[in-house]
Amino acid sequence: MDFSKEGCRFYTFTRWKLGKKATEIREELLQVFPESTPSLETVSRWIRAFAAGKLQLEDDHRPGRPRTSVTKAMTVRARDIIDEDPTVSLRFLSLVLGVSYGSAHDIVHEHLGLRKKCDRWIPQK
Incomplete structure (x- = not known):
């Protein structure tokens, strides 16, 4: 724990x-x-x-660019592309979606729960 x-x-x-x-x-x-x-x-x-008097227990908000590439809409688009062609590569998917390779990897593996087997995307067990 x-x-x-x-x-x-x-x-x-x-x-x-x-x-x-x-x-x-x-x-x-x-x-x-x-x-x-x-x-x-x-x-x-x-x-x-x-x-010094700071009694806040949570982290301070940090400025920076919010995550914009891994969104619900992007996940849906990725799912549609994979459903149309289950042999699509992460490199191709990242180009079509206009996101980095790492973001495409996160979308497919973390959000869609897929893995590549025999050149096709299948659900993880």
Whole structure:
């Protein structure tokens, strides 16, 4: 079981309010959630933010370009193209859809749940 980033921040906040140091808090997290424990630097950074008055547990919104290539409409178009020609390649699909090869891969494998077998796209089991 993984512990969410917000859960780790909340735990860090409560333990910090009780007077625990960053190293102690991280050791406690490591004992219970070794796979999802943040680094000591991250725990320390969170504590510095809490001390400065930032009590937000969620990540700040990050500016940047939103994902525009992997959309519902693009997934439907990809499905139509594959239904018409099940031997279509990812390279060709990316060119027809006007998206990167990686986005075409995500659409086919993650959103449509298909895999290539004997030169045809078939549902993953």
